[in-house]
Amino acid sequence: MDSFKTLEQLIHFTGMRHGVLTSNIANADTPNYKAKDMNFTQALDAELDLKTTGPGHIGNSVEGSQGQISAEASASWEDGNNVEVDMEVAKMTENAMLFQTAVSLLETKIRMFKTALRR
Amino acid sequence: MDTFGVFKVSASALEAQKKRMNVIASNMANANSTRTEEGGPYKRKDVVFSSVLMEQAPVELEGVEVVDIAADNTPGKTIYDPGHPDADENGFVQMPNVNIVEEMTNMMMALRAYEASVSAFNISKTMFMKTLELTRQ
Numbered sequence: 001m002d003s004f005k006t007l008e009q010l011i012h013f014t015g016m017r018h019g020v021l022t023s024n025i026a027n028a029d030t031p032n033y034k035a036k037d038m039n040f041t042q043a044l045d046a047e048l049d050l051k052t053t054g055p056g057h058i059g060n061s062v063e064g065s066q067g068q069i070s071a072e073a074s075a076s077w078e079d080g081n082n083v084e085v086d087m088e089v090a091k092m093t094e095n096a097m098l099f100q101t102a103v104s105l106l107e108t109k110i111r112m113f114k115t116a117l118r119r
Numbered sequence: 120m121d122t123f124g125v126f127k128v129s130a131s132a133l134e135a136q137k138k139r140m141n142v143i144a145s146n147m148a149n150a151n152s153t154r155t156e157e158g159g160p161y162k163r164k165d166v167v168f169s170s171v172l173m174e175q176a177p178v179e180l181e182g183v184e185v186v187d188i189a190a191d192n193t194p195g196k197t198i199y200d201p202g203h204p205d206a207d208e209n210g211f212v213q214m215p216n217v218n219i220v221e222e223m224t225n226m227m228m229a230l231r232a233y234e235a236s237v238s239a240f241n242i243s244k245t246m247f248m249k250t251l252e253l254t255r256q
Contacts, residue, residue, distance in 0.1 A: 022129055025236055085232065
Protein backbone atom coordinates (compact mmCIF):
# COMPACT_ATOMS: atom_id res chain seq x y z
CA MET A 1 0.00 0.00 0.00
CA ASP A 2 3.02 2.24 0.54
CA SER A 3 3.54 2.94 -3.14
CA PHE A 4 0.10 4.59 -3.24
CA LYS A 5 1.36 7.10 -0.73
CA THR A 6 4.63 7.63 -2.62
CA LEU A 7 2.79 8.22 -5.88
CA GLU A 8 0.37 10.55 -4.15
CA GLN A 9 3.29 12.57 -2.81
CA LEU A 10 4.96 12.63 -6.21
CA ILE A 11 1.77 13.88 -7.86
CA HIS A 12 1.34 16.45 -5.11
CA PHE A 13 4.88 17.82 -5.42
CA THR A 14 4.97 17.89 -9.22
CA GLY A 15 1.60 19.65 -9.14
CA MET A 16 2.95 22.31 -6.78
CA ARG A 17 6.16 22.72 -8.76
CA HIS A 18 4.07 23.19 -11.89
CA GLY A 19 2.39 26.17 -10.19
CA VAL A 20 5.75 27.69 -9.29
CA LEU A 21 7.05 27.31 -12.85
CA THR A 22 3.82 28.75 -14.31
CA SER A 23 4.30 31.84 -12.14
CA ASN A 24 7.87 32.19 -13.43
CA ILE A 25 6.76 32.07 -17.06
CA ALA A 26 3.91 34.52 -16.41
CA ASN A 27 6.37 36.96 -14.85
CA ALA A 28 9.05 36.64 -17.53
CA ASP A 29 8.93 40.42 -18.11
CA THR A 30 8.06 41.73 -14.65
CA PRO A 31 10.76 44.04 -13.26
CA ASN A 32 12.48 42.79 -10.08
CA TYR A 33 10.73 39.40 -10.19
CA LYS A 34 13.02 36.53 -9.19
CA ALA A 35 12.52 33.04 -10.62
CA LYS A 36 11.57 30.44 -8.03
CA ASP A 37 11.91 26.69 -7.92
CA MET A 38 11.10 23.86 -5.55
CA ASN A 39 13.72 21.64 -4.10
CA PHE A 40 12.19 18.47 -4.99
CA THR A 41 14.70 15.65 -4.65
CA GLN A 42 15.12 16.44 -0.97
CA ALA A 43 11.39 16.39 -0.37
CA LEU A 44 11.00 13.14 -2.23
CA ASP A 45 13.96 11.54 -0.45
CA ALA A 46 12.43 12.38 2.92
CA GLU A 47 9.14 10.94 1.76
CA LEU A 48 10.52 7.73 0.32
CA ASP A 49 12.36 6.75 3.53
CA LEU A 50 14.69 4.24 1.91
CA LYS A 51 15.94 1.53 4.28
CA THR A 52 19.58 0.46 4.13
CA THR A 53 20.47 -3.05 5.25
CA GLY A 54 23.92 -3.35 3.71
CA PRO A 55 26.95 -1.13 3.22
CA GLY A 56 26.47 -0.92 -0.55
CA HIS A 57 22.86 0.24 -0.36
CA ILE A 58 21.80 3.72 -1.24
CA GLY A 59 19.66 5.27 1.46
CA ASN A 60 18.28 8.71 2.08
CA SER A 61 21.03 11.16 1.33
CA VAL A 62 19.36 14.29 2.66
CA GLU A 63 17.18 14.91 5.65
CA GLY A 64 13.94 16.88 5.86
CA SER A 65 13.08 20.10 4.01
CA GLN A 66 9.63 19.47 2.58
CA GLY A 67 9.75 20.86 -0.94
CA GLN A 68 11.22 24.21 -0.12
CA ILE A 69 10.63 27.03 -2.53
CA SER A 70 13.69 29.15 -3.09
CA ALA A 71 14.48 32.05 -5.37
CA GLU A 72 17.08 31.30 -8.01
CA ALA A 73 20.41 32.99 -7.49
CA SER A 74 21.33 33.38 -11.16
CA ALA A 75 22.29 36.80 -12.49
CA SER A 76 19.51 39.27 -13.22
CA TRP A 77 18.80 41.25 -16.34
CA GLU A 78 19.00 45.02 -16.21
CA ASP A 79 15.45 45.25 -14.83
CA GLY A 80 16.21 42.96 -11.87
CA ASN A 81 14.38 40.00 -13.39
CA ASN A 82 16.21 36.69 -13.72
CA VAL A 83 13.65 34.47 -15.49
CA GLU A 84 15.00 32.53 -18.45
CA VAL A 85 11.90 31.51 -20.35
CA ASP A 86 13.50 28.65 -22.32
CA MET A 87 14.84 27.11 -19.13
CA GLU A 88 11.48 27.43 -17.43
CA VAL A 89 9.64 25.78 -20.32
CA ALA A 90 12.21 22.94 -20.31
CA LYS A 91 11.80 22.47 -16.56
CA MET A 92 8.04 22.56 -16.90
CA THR A 93 8.04 19.88 -19.63
CA GLU A 94 10.30 17.67 -17.53
CA ASN A 95 8.08 18.20 -14.49
CA ALA A 96 4.94 17.43 -16.48
CA MET A 97 6.49 14.18 -17.72
CA LEU A 98 7.21 13.17 -14.14
CA PHE A 99 3.64 14.05 -13.18
CA GLN A 100 2.22 11.98 -16.02
CA THR A 101 4.49 9.06 -15.18
CA ALA A 102 3.24 9.11 -11.60
CA VAL A 103 -0.39 9.22 -12.75
CA SER A 104 0.22 6.35 -15.21
CA LEU A 105 1.82 4.28 -12.46
CA LEU A 106 -1.11 5.01 -10.18
CA GLU A 107 -3.46 3.96 -12.96
CA THR A 108 -1.60 0.64 -13.36
CA LYS A 109 -1.61 0.13 -9.62
CA ILE A 110 -5.37 0.60 -9.41
CA ARG A 111 -5.86 -1.78 -12.34
CA MET A 112 -3.71 -4.41 -10.61
CA PHE A 113 -5.81 -4.16 -7.45
CA LYS A 114 -9.00 -4.48 -9.45
CA THR A 115 -7.64 -7.56 -11.25
CA ALA A 116 -6.73 -9.14 -7.94
CA LEU A 117 -10.20 -8.42 -6.54
CA ARG A 118 -11.90 -10.01 -9.51
CA ARG A 119 -10.36 -13.45 -8.93
CA MET B 120 -6.84 26.29 -2.81
CA ASP B 121 -8.12 26.88 -6.29
CA THR B 122 -7.87 23.75 -8.43
CA PHE B 123 -7.52 25.74 -11.62
CA GLY B 124 -5.26 28.45 -10.20
CA VAL B 125 -2.48 27.79 -12.70
CA PHE B 126 -4.84 28.54 -15.58
CA LYS B 127 -5.57 31.94 -14.12
CA VAL B 128 -1.86 32.66 -13.82
CA SER B 129 -1.27 31.77 -17.49
CA ALA B 130 -4.35 33.72 -18.52
CA SER B 131 -3.15 36.83 -16.65
CA ALA B 132 0.14 36.62 -18.54
CA LEU B 133 -1.65 36.26 -21.88
CA GLU B 134 -3.81 39.28 -21.11
CA ALA B 135 -0.84 41.39 -19.99
CA GLN B 136 1.22 40.53 -23.08
CA LYS B 137 -1.75 41.31 -25.30
CA LYS B 138 -2.08 44.75 -23.73
CA ARG B 139 1.64 45.28 -24.31
CA MET B 140 1.12 44.27 -27.94
CA ASN B 141 -1.70 46.84 -28.28
CA VAL B 142 0.49 49.59 -26.87
CA ILE B 143 3.33 48.67 -29.23
CA ALA B 144 0.90 48.70 -32.15
CA SER B 145 -0.27 52.23 -31.27
CA ASN B 146 3.34 53.36 -30.96
CA MET B 147 4.13 52.05 -34.43
CA ALA B 148 0.94 53.45 -35.91
CA ASN B 149 1.81 56.88 -34.53
CA ALA B 150 5.46 56.89 -35.58
CA ASN B 151 4.80 60.02 -37.65
CA SER B 152 1.99 61.73 -35.70
CA THR B 153 3.07 65.29 -35.06
CA ARG B 154 -0.24 66.37 -33.55
CA THR B 155 -2.00 65.01 -30.45
CA GLU B 156 -4.89 66.14 -28.25
CA GLU B 157 -2.45 67.19 -25.53
CA GLY B 158 -0.48 69.15 -28.12
CA GLY B 159 2.97 68.40 -29.48
CA PRO B 160 4.10 65.22 -31.17
CA TYR B 161 3.02 61.74 -30.08
CA LYS B 162 4.94 60.27 -27.16
CA ARG B 163 5.60 56.56 -27.16
CA LYS B 164 3.94 54.56 -24.38
CA ASP B 165 5.20 51.65 -22.37
CA VAL B 166 3.36 49.13 -20.18
CA VAL B 167 4.43 48.62 -16.57
CA PHE B 168 4.14 45.02 -15.39
CA SER B 169 3.74 44.00 -11.77
CA SER B 170 3.39 40.56 -10.25
CA VAL B 171 0.18 39.92 -8.34
CA LEU B 172 -0.34 37.18 -5.76
CA MET B 173 -3.17 34.95 -6.92
CA GLU B 174 -2.94 32.12 -4.43
CA GLN B 175 -1.12 31.76 -1.13
CA ALA B 176 -1.29 28.06 -0.34
CA PRO B 177 0.00 25.39 -0.89
CA VAL B 178 2.36 27.33 -3.13
CA GLU B 179 2.46 31.01 -3.95
CA LEU B 180 1.06 31.50 -7.42
CA GLU B 181 2.01 34.84 -8.90
CA GLY B 182 0.22 36.19 -11.93
CA VAL B 183 1.04 39.40 -13.73
CA GLU B 184 -0.91 42.54 -14.45
CA VAL B 185 -0.43 45.82 -16.27
CA VAL B 186 -0.44 48.48 -13.53
CA ASP B 187 0.29 51.50 -15.69
CA ILE B 188 0.75 52.65 -19.25
CA ALA B 189 3.46 55.25 -18.95
CA ALA B 190 4.47 57.83 -21.55
CA ASP B 191 8.13 58.05 -22.55
CA ASN B 192 9.14 61.73 -22.28
CA THR B 193 12.48 61.61 -24.07
CA PRO B 194 12.47 64.16 -26.90
CA GLY B 195 12.07 62.85 -30.44
CA LYS B 196 13.94 63.77 -33.57
CA THR B 197 13.73 67.28 -35.01
CA ILE B 198 13.67 67.33 -38.77
CA TYR B 199 13.92 70.24 -41.20
CA ASP B 200 10.80 70.36 -43.33
CA PRO B 201 9.56 73.93 -43.97
CA GLY B 202 6.60 72.67 -45.99
CA HIS B 203 5.19 70.67 -43.08
CA PRO B 204 2.04 72.21 -41.49
CA ASP B 205 3.52 71.72 -37.99
CA ALA B 206 6.90 73.30 -38.81
CA ASP B 207 8.04 76.17 -36.54
CA GLU B 208 9.20 79.58 -37.89
CA ASN B 209 12.66 78.13 -38.64
CA GLY B 210 11.16 75.22 -40.60
CA PHE B 211 11.82 72.50 -38.00
CA VAL B 212 9.28 69.81 -37.10
CA GLN B 213 9.26 67.93 -33.79
CA MET B 214 8.77 64.24 -34.57
CA PRO B 215 7.50 61.55 -32.12
CA ASN B 216 10.13 59.67 -30.11
CA VAL B 217 9.10 56.33 -31.64
CA ASN B 218 11.91 54.11 -32.87
CA ILE B 219 10.46 51.44 -35.18
CA VAL B 220 13.36 49.02 -34.59
CA GLU B 221 12.88 49.26 -30.83
CA GLU B 222 9.14 48.68 -31.17
CA MET B 223 9.69 45.66 -33.40
CA THR B 224 12.11 44.18 -30.85
CA ASN B 225 9.60 44.75 -28.06
CA MET B 226 6.91 43.15 -30.17
CA MET B 227 9.03 40.03 -30.70
CA MET B 228 9.70 39.83 -26.97
CA ALA B 229 5.99 40.12 -26.22
CA LEU B 230 5.26 37.42 -28.79
CA ARG B 231 7.81 35.02 -27.27
CA ALA B 232 6.46 35.61 -23.78
CA TYR B 233 2.92 35.06 -25.07
CA GLU B 234 3.95 31.79 -26.74
CA ALA B 235 5.67 30.59 -23.57
CA SER B 236 2.49 31.21 -21.59
CA VAL B 237 0.42 29.37 -24.18
CA SER B 238 2.80 26.40 -23.82
CA ALA B 239 2.45 26.56 -20.04
CA PHE B 240 -1.33 26.64 -20.41
CA ASN B 241 -1.29 23.58 -22.69
CA ILE B 242 0.99 21.65 -20.34
CA SER B 243 -1.37 22.42 -17.44
CA LYS B 244 -4.27 21.19 -19.52
CA THR B 245 -2.49 17.94 -20.42
CA MET B 246 -1.71 17.35 -16.75
CA PHE B 247 -5.32 17.87 -15.71
CA MET B 248 -6.63 15.64 -18.49
CA LYS B 249 -4.21 12.91 -17.47
CA THR B 250 -5.47 13.09 -13.89
CA LEU B 251 -9.06 12.94 -15.09
CA GLU B 252 -8.27 9.68 -16.89
CA LEU B 253 -7.94 8.09 -13.46
CA THR B 254 -11.70 8.38 -13.02
CA ARG B 255 -12.20 6.09 -16.01
CA GLN B 256 -10.51 3.19 -14.24
